[in-house]
Each structure stands twice: as C-alpha cells, then as structure tokens.
Amino acid sequence: MHDTVTIVGNVATDPTQGRTTGGVPVTNFRLASTHRRFDDATQTWVDVTTNWYSVAAFRQLGEHAKASLRSGDSVIVTGRMKIRAWENNGKQGTSVDIDADAIGHDLRWGTTAYRRSARSGVDAPPRTAATSDPHDDAEHSAHSRGDGPDIDTSWAAKDGGLLGAEDGLADSAAAGASTL
Template sequence: MNETMVCAVGRVATPPVYREPVSGPSARFRLAVTSRYWDREKNTWADGHTNFFTVWANRQLATHVQASLSVGEPVIVQGRLKVRTDVREGQNWTSADIDAVAIGHDLTWGTSAFRRAGRPETASAPAQPEPDWETPADSGANEAQPRREPAAVT
C-alpha cells in the first residue's frame, strides 16, 4: 500500500462531533498544528504558521475520542493523510484530512489518567487473572516486609 502516514502534534481546535450511522460510530474534530521557532532578534520562542487538519476517527476510536477529548487539549494523532482539492463557487478549495489510526494526549504538557474501556464478554473464553507485575523487594532492603512471590499462572 502506498499511503502517506503522518504523525501530527497539536491541539484540539473544535469540539469532537460524534455520529452513529449504520456503518458504525464516527467522530471528527479539527486539529491545529502550530510550528514554533527561536526568534534570535527577540531572544524568545515565537509561533509560526498554523496548519489545520480535520481528524476522522471510526468505530471504537470514535467512541473514545468523544469521551476523552476537549477543545484546547494537546494531542498526538497518527493516521493516513488525505489531501482533497475541489472547486466551489469558482474558488479552488483544498482540505487536509487525517484518517486516524491512533490518538492520545501529549504528556509533554500535562498528565492523563488511562481508563480501559469495557469489553463485551465472550462465552467461549474464560477470564484470565491479571498477572502480578509488581517488582519483588530487594532481600536486604527492608527486612520487616516479607518477600512476595509472583502469582502462579494456571
């Protein structure tokens, strides 16, 4: 496949618009991506040109976008770049869209709390216990606490 994959870092410019057509959930929002540069004359950072992209999310990603994103939040979007041109009322019109594969908050600017979305249970697969990921304490670091052994996987 010859698709143009991009990774855009910017801010949510419009509230996400969520729809549930027959084909499945869909969401879109505008992403503002502003370049920054060091202005030597003023000895400070300055904003450059701002590009706007329409970001499209489908299926489960659309549902999560609607529940997670708000205007002004910094995000990172990865997806397929689609550039369209058209003539409307005698004017040339160009739009740049991103069909999102992944969207997340940019943790450079703040913190985020991840919440796993509920999954529909399948009748054929038994539930697996969560593995014990905790790192065992050093044997000589704290004698008062007993050492925990990892849980057995059955």
C-alpha cells in the same frame, strides 16, 4: 495511496460524533499544528505558521476520542493522510484529512488518567490463555486500586534519578511512582 503521518498539535474544535452512510460511528475534530521558531532578536519563541487537519476517528477509537478530548487539548495523532480538493458555493480549497489509527494526549503539557474500557464483541477476538491480557489479572487490578504490591522507586531518587535532583522533582517522581 495514503501516507501514514504522526501529527502533534492541539484539538481546535470539540469532537462531534456521527455515523457514516453505512452506519459506522465516526468522531470528527479539527487539529491545529503550530510551528514555532526561536527569534534571536527578541529572545522569544514565535509562532510561524499553523497547519490545519480534519481528523476522523472510526468505531471504538472515535467513541473514546469523543469521551476523552476537548478543544485545546494537546494530542498526538497517527493515521492515514489524504489531501483532497473541494468546492462549495463557488469557493475552492484543499483539505488535509487524517483517518486516525491512534490518538493520545501529549503528556509533555499535562496529565491524563487512562481507563481501560470493556471490549466490544465485534472488535474483540475470543479470549484464551494464550491471548489473555496480562493487565487483566487480579494483581494488576489490585495494584491499580492502590492496594497492590509496593514498587521499588528508589531509582527515581538516587543521584537525582532521571529527573535530576537539581530540579526538585526526584522526590515527587518517587512519590508519584509509588501510586501507580
């Protein structure tokens, strides 16, 4: 039995790509999740401990991870956790592995640009009107190029919007939203 977990952390090693013995593409990287606490004495945040995970992403997820992730990136990984003992050259230890189901950048710390990839024939079900992706229509394509219909972003600036006028971010939020 495997536990499903979601880990927020930083990519600690550049992803490497390989294949399983069965020929399935796999991308591996190490993930560091550092726990912090506020030290009342110094009035600063201090690192307490770091948990280390070995992440494996298979097939298309792995290919996308290899193309998208670099060491130092803040990410959120969801997957099945396995804890296993290991021994190598007389040394012993425990490894915590995650077979990733989903990986994404943690947008609290930066931005990313999403680009939908073409679906491969193996993973993609046949396309029908009932299963077609609403994001694949001409209006969405035109909009993603910036020449689609205008979007009402007045809510972002009204009364400070979600971000708050005191932050000075409401106008930039409205400007950014209009380019979506």
